[in-house]
Amino acid sequence: MKITEAKVIVCSPTRNFVTLLIRTDEGIYGLGDATLNGRELAVATYLEEYCIPCLIGRNPFDTEDIWQYFYIGAYWKRGPVTMSALAAIDMALWDIKGKVLNTPVYNLLGGKSRDRIMVYCHANGTDLSQTLEEVHQHLEMGYKAIRVQTGIPGIASTYGVVAKGEKYEPATRGVPHESSWSTEKYLNFIPRLFSAVRDKFGDDIHLLHDCHHRLTPIEAARFGKEVEPFHLFWMEDPVSEELQESFRIIRNHTTTPIAVGEIFNSVFDCNRLITEQLIDYLRMTIVHGGGITPLQKVAHLAEVYNVRTGFHGATDLSPVTMAAALHFNTAIHNFGIQEHMPHEPLVDEVFPHAYYFRDGFMYAGDKPGLGIDIDMALVDKYPYQRAYLPLNRREDGTMWNW
Amino acid sequence: MKITEAKVIVCSPTRNFVTLLIRTDEGIYGLGDATLNGRELAVATYLEEYCIPCLIGRNPFDTEDIWQYFYIGAYWKRGPVTMSALAAIDMALWDIKGKVLNTPVYNLLGGKSRDRIMVYCHANGTDLSQTLEEVHQHLEMGYKAIRVQTGIPGIASTYGVVAKGEKYEPATRGVPHESSWSTEKYLNFIPRLFSAVRDKFGDDIHLLHDCHHRLTPIEAARFGKEVEPFHLFWMEDPVSEELQESFRIIRNHTTTPIAVGEIFNSVFDCNRLITEQLIDYLRMTIVHGGGITPLQKVAHLAEVYNVRTGFHGATDLSPVTMAAALHFNTAIHNFGIQEHMPHEPLVDEVFPHAYYFRDGFMYAGDKPGLGIDIDMALVDKYPYQRAYLPLNRREDGTMWNW
Amino acid sequence: MKITEAKVIVCSPTRNFVTLLIRTDEGIYGLGDATLNGRELAVATYLEEYCIPCLIGRNPFDTEDIWQYFYIGAYWKRGPVTMSALAAIDMALWDIKGKVLNTPVYNLLGGKSRDRIMVYCHANGTDLSQTLEEVHQHLEMGYKAIRVQTGIPGIASTYGVVAKGEKYEPATRGVPHESSWSTEKYLNFIPRLFSAVRDKFGDDIHLLHDCHHRLTPIEAARFGKEVEPFHLFWMEDPVSEELQESFRIIRNHTTTPIAVGEIFNSVFDCNRLITEQLIDYLRMTIVHGGGITPLQKVAHLAEVYNVRTGFHGATDLSPVTMAAALHFNTAIHNFGIQEHMPHEPLVDEVFPHAYYFRDGFMYAGDKPGLGIDIDMALVDKYPYQRAYLPLNRREDGTMWNW
């Protein structure tokens, strides 16, 4: 069996997605997601110009060798562009393998380790009362776990928050929006938020919070310590994530569980976080982490050190990645939770999928492969449109993590 | 002063180069190199589609803020594509700054710390006698330091080696060439090579060797130990470089100095190598390391820990990077050595430059900025042509580091 | 371009300052501060007798080489006298470089990374009510960050505190004043101080406190822990600073951020504090730390490890150092805060400067070089007068850190 064709599809049904479609000489094709939010075309070029010519003629079952071919073969390894391209190849090959064997991909990864996948949703409000209302609405929708973000008094715009009635989507047209940031105001307000949420909704729901890389290690330690009474499921991305040892500072001071990794793309971004047990949940996604093949290895390493997965799952990942994640989550032992930020209905139309949400949980479905497809007729209607994620500056103008 | 225009120039005078040209409202322009060997167009797309729209209108003197803007602002940080794009921006801005202030860039980086830049060249032979002849020829050319690579009996093709009379250039047209590898044959032969070189040429020349990432840590430890009698200037890239702690194994066993880093792109790729003093020379280049701005920071860190620079300088870096490196090397305190693999004459025609080689040393020249230009008429004659670096497999077919 | 003359100017407009003026063959001159509070003439001798004869004829652009010349060349390296002398040379050379290139020094250090420099002031009272009044007054003056020190009941005189209406200036004529100290009384009282300040002024201002080296590590750990509810911006100089590992004890117990370094003069005084992330803010000043050249290196090291600057800025540093600090603070990425203890008007007359204070922030100004001058006519009116910093003893007579 041989790969005969591969093509990159860039479309923008409300937001940009990069999809790789690999065809074989037996007529079967597979899909992979290569979307790197705000940098889509660089990945598309990477695939088209460098990877695809080398794919033709290879046996799609050789997922390990092909992965190493493009990982080692790049010479300049790692990085979001490289690894997103590689992830798309890997996902498409697993999809093909499942389809050829006529079995869901989870069966190739170890079978079913659980019946259902707990997901968490986003409740975002511009102020405390709107946020509480959002929490309420998501509980009504059946979610058992809710990430809560709120507007901070004195800060014009806050990560994860939009005006009532709007849908949160950070990437925008034109040059990047620049928001303003005050760590001090944030740190003073958030414990009050979680106090209010627990007061109103009790202890039985899982509460999560995303610090979005904006604290220093000692500030994150204070944060974790101060929210301990509210028993967060996790605090996410407390600090800039390049320096793994910075998590030791946080870890020494608080028992609030820590999640990190949505911008990681290699085991070497987190090997110390895992082996020193500095985190509890790893968020490195299949699309940015290089595919199912390397994520399986990372999950295996994490299992040894009591770290569970908590994959990033915002709308910047296409349904292809969501499908892959749900198969993965179904099979591995040390699954923790899965982020769920539902796509616009149009996105689901472009990418028809077997997976579904029911009462706070998601299910991979039982179709062969990843159970995902792409509607090529719809794709052409929604061409790529440049959009950027926002940037962020401290109040004195210093560039800061968004 | 404002940036008014930026454009990406991809040309292939014998090999591919990606160049960024930034223009200002005062008519002055600067050049930056964005070449990522074998992945050129992905960087070009990254610059054109994401960076350039955000550059227009900025003050070119704000090198630190602009760097952080594109580094932090990418959200998915690091990686060779991202950092090569950022390097091109940063180099071009320093070039502009020097031109506007009418001074060579080295004066902005601390002035002259030395008179001349020691470089090392490559002596490559398919067998021992050809290699010894190559060493001889390079000594005649004035080089004081020579990297010696040789064909290994029983291995069909070896890294760094070509048939007599040909020029070594690893990237080739068509799909990547796959070479074959035997660590055992290599380890058995190389000590004999250096024994022969020292016998013939004595102790007064600097000898270097590149293991090209192909050993395991304990094999590299053996290698270092066995070549100790021949006093190598360094052993380069002894092992795959992602796992920084693997260098501890080597370090515990041998006093042969270690150089690594030509594929690094961030201080976080090497901060432990430096602070734990596991290496002696850092090879992270200006083009792949994100520019002059971050390299200055890394060099400053390295100075504290007795690590010197030994920048990669093969032909895959354009003369723009060589110019930037020579200004950098002139100014910083902890310069060690600079690789020098001369470009084809046509490349020097396309990129006229102030720097020059004389009797084993290079000199940055004293022109304002980086002292480099691009001949736009010539550029159009040599359009991009896809070429790949080779891949490498062990004798049993296992994908291995090239 | 060559240095043709250098002279040391010692003057005492209300307090002693040592200034180095370096002239070049092109008529341009630069200024550097060499003031070491209470040890001024030793630095002046060091400059006059050892440094100046070696400066003549050198190229003022070679800041790195000249720095190494006097650092390495001293053979007995480091120490406050040596490094203050070297700092004056380095500052004056950067001033010259900026003037020759007709650009503010911040442009040579990376351009503008922010619009404004947050400063903190001193609110000192002999008792709680006077201290609260002082805080109030400084808020009225526009400060966003205030260091609060207070007289401790049962201790005759306390660091940083003077009678109402007097201006705090620790150095005095005659032999040194000896104050008396009780750690126990201090530790019991300070949490009440900050409780009162937060009660009265709320959470929106930054509060700082200086322990002035007087605690043991475990006492400092208790201190930090007990003031956590009041969210200090930092606790400064908690312990005697020679033993870097003693900060680990503090760090293990409290999330109160830590600042230290006003008496450091070398990266080797703080390299472990930084790389082990034991502190949050580094206070080593440009004048005592050896100049802009080494401070840039230290800031670059600190950036990797999430440590920000918080330069010492009391009146013992002349306006030349303040100017250099503001240019530095404008350019580096990891600026935190700057101390601001305004000079007497007479000092500002002697040293006319481009920098200014407005509404809680300072600005470097946009003059070429450091934007600072010295009024040679005024200088002669205020000759040096010996003055000492106080000393401190525990209640039983044991010599203790002041």
Added chain:
Amino acid sequence: MKITEAKVIVCSPTRNFVTLLIRTDEGIYGLGDATLNGRELAVATYLEEYCIPCLIGRNPFDTEDIWQYFYIGAYWKRGPVTMSALAAIDMALWDIKGKVLNTPVYNLLGGKSRDRIMVYCHANGTDLSQTLEEVHQHLEMGYKAIRVQTGIPGIASTYGVVAKGEKYEPATRGVPHESSWSTEKYLNFIPRLFSAVRDKFGDDIHLLHDCHHRLTPIEAARFGKEVEPFHLFWMEDPVSEELQESFRIIRNHTTTPIAVGEIFNSVFDCNRLITEQLIDYLRMTIVHGGGITPLQKVAHLAEVYNVRTGFHGATDLSPVTMAAALHFNTAIHNFGIQEHMPHEPLVDEVFPHAYYFRDGFMYAGDKPGLGIDIDMALVDKYPYQRAYLPLNRREDGTMWNW
């Protein structure tokens, strides 16, 4: 008993010395050495302007309190100028204490732990044969331990070496001499030197060597390993000494004993070297280390960790320091060896002393106090003359450790 007067005497009987003379109300006076080679007047100013006014009226028996007064009281602690001044005060007080109690100082430090003090001398030659001749001559003089330095082929001037018949004295008039350095040539030659010395003189003499800070850690490791067959007593100052952890690299590779510390001035310069057992001999001298008081503490710490003393004893220390060192060496348990570079006869005339050399050993003598005096009449004949130690550059012009 009170101090009534103190004065600083700067004289230059062939080379510069700074001496502090402290008088008491009982007519007894003591002497201390404050010589900081090449920086003499800065220390003299430090003493005259800051220390002496505070000494008057104090009880000379309070050596600990007075030491803390000037150490802690300086606020900006440590450094060669500060600590040399403090050392002079401390030595003079111990001299007074001994004289008042009518007993040699060694009796106040623990009495006699040994009968005689083994010293090592210098054998320096411009080439191998001259060096061997020098070794021979010093053996004839009775020395049991000899430091051997030699001219290196291809290096114009080498540390510690002068033309035949001249006396080695590094400090020279005029601006500093700049020598040139090649680590590679040095490393290639020295093992041959020691091979030749052992061949000619056998295994029964102690051989020492001074690398004079010029190697990197890995080079020093190689050096130590390659001279192992010749059983050096020690290798001295292998690397630049600021980064204590750099000695770990050396220590991992070689059993050649290591000595360091002649430029240290505080226990904090060597506490890790001692507690991690990275060295075998500590060379921090009484004059630069702040006096007898702190050196006793450091020796006590070193005793715990099997580190012995090996005090610096070149001619830049006056006979006052030599006297203090010999009393110290007589008393402490963990004495190792003492450097002995005899002063010119004129120096011995200016500083008449009880100590003496006999057959390879030195003896402190049994006079009260330190057994040292100064001839005030002679002093005036030899006024201070500025002289500098040399500087050193690598062959490419890079400033390097001398």
